[in-house]
Amino acid sequence: MKFALCQELFEGWDWERQCRFLAETGYTGIEVAPFTLAPRITDVSPAQRKELRKVAADHGLTICGLHWLLAKTTGLHLTTFDAAIRSATAEYLIDLGHACADLGGTVMVFGSPAQRSLERGMTMQQALDHAAEVFRTVMPVMADRGVTICMEPLTPQETDFINTCAEAAELIARVDHPNFRLHQDVKAMLSEATPIPELIEKYAALTRHFHVNDRNLLGPGMGPTDFHPILAALLHTGYDGWVSVEVFDYRPGAEHIARESLRYLRSVLADLSAA
Numbered sequence: 001m002k003f004a005l006c007q008e009l010f011e012g013w014d015w016e017r018q019c020r021f022l023a024e025t026g027y028t029g030i031e032v033a034p035f036t037l038a039p040r041i042t043d044v045s046p047a048q049r050k051e052l053r054k055v056a057a058d059h060g061l062t063i064c065g066l067h068w069l070l071a072k073t074t075g076l077h078l079t080t081f082d083a084a085i086r087s088a089t090a091e092y093l094i095d096l097g098h099a100c101a102d103l104g105g106t107v108m109v110f111g112s113p114a115q116r117s118l119e120r121g122m123t124m125q126q127a128l129d130h131a132a133e134v135f136r137t138v139m140p141v142m143a144d145r146g147v148t149i150c151m152e153p154l155t156p157q158e159t160d161f162i163n164t165c166a167e168a169a170e171l172i173a174r175v176d177h178p179n180f181r182l183h184q185d186v187k188a189m190l191s192e193a194t195p196i197p198e199l200i201e202k203y204a205a206l207t208r209h210f211h212v213n214d215r216n217l218l219g220p221g222m223g224p225t226d227f228h229p230i231l232a233a234l235l236h237t238g239y240d241g242w243v244s245v246e247v248f249d250y251r252p253g254a255e256h257i258a259r260e261s262l263r264y265l266r267s268v269l270a271d272l273s274a275a
Contacts (some may be wrong), residue, residue: 001231001269003262004029004064004244006211008036009254016055023059025258026266030061031244032103033068034096040073041092041099049102056104064242065107065147065209066100069093070115078116078134079127079161086130089115090137093149097138101145107209107242108142109183111152113159127161132174139177150183150209155191164192165203172206182206185246186220186230187213197233204237210244212265217248219257221264231268 005027010018022030034041037052044052056063070076076089093108100108110116118127135149142149151168162168168182184207189196200207212230214223221227234243245261252260 006031006246008033019059029064035072063103065105067109070112079130093138117159135175142179152183181208183209185211200233211246219261
């Protein structure tokens with residue numbers, strides 16, 4: 001199982017320090033939030049992307065992809081009534097796809113709750129139509145660059161658009177492209193009525209990326225959730241993508257969160273192996 005960490009919790013750390021620490025801790029992947037590199041991904045030059053990729057590789061790390069795709073941007077929205085804004089969003093997703101590939105990544109996680117929630121008066125069917133239009137527009141470029149966009153269901157407390165794996169699967173069917181797939185996130189799946197192992201089994205054919213975290217917004221092993229059945233389900237389904245730690249509460253400190261999360265995940269795997 002391949003473990004990565006979402007690096008936005010390393011605020012104030014330079015890139016080399018981030019990569020060195022993650023490699024020393026035992027991670028083999030790093031997942032990038034674009035806003036940590038520049039206000040817009042187009043501000044990161046081809047030369048800078050090449051250097052970021054080289055530094056990561058020099059430390060034995062793969063940049064597995066991007067997440068928080070539209071965070072801290074302005075004028076972008078996935079489901080809006082405004083066709084010009086949807087077009088600009090598609091263009092920016094294409095820019096992100098090029099950057100992801102330049103960095104060596106293969107997945108882009110579409111979360112960005114503020115940039116996808118329904119506008120006043122919009123129906124869910126209209127929102128699905130608008131989102132599908134945007135994603136269908138960008139798919140040819142994603143395919144050319146070897147990048148898969150993964151739709152992330154989020155909790156109802158975060159957004160009113162795509163809260164369950166079933167709703168994401170409906171959007172995936174509308175887009176109907178092999179480079180548009182499902183992202184599963186433990187924190188979000190905890191809000192569903194169906195147990196997480198069952199969701200993993202049911203949507204295994206669609207899932208291309210996986211985030212581990214807990215209801216308390218900390219990492220695995222730092223909250224009440226037992227990850228034994230979760231990792232067991234991933235192993236049983238033959239999931240071979242990245243398992244990436246994403247946290248939202250940084251108060252215990254980046255180093256402690258990174259170390260404790262990986263220690264716990266490895267201990268769960270050891271328990272499953274011994275069982």
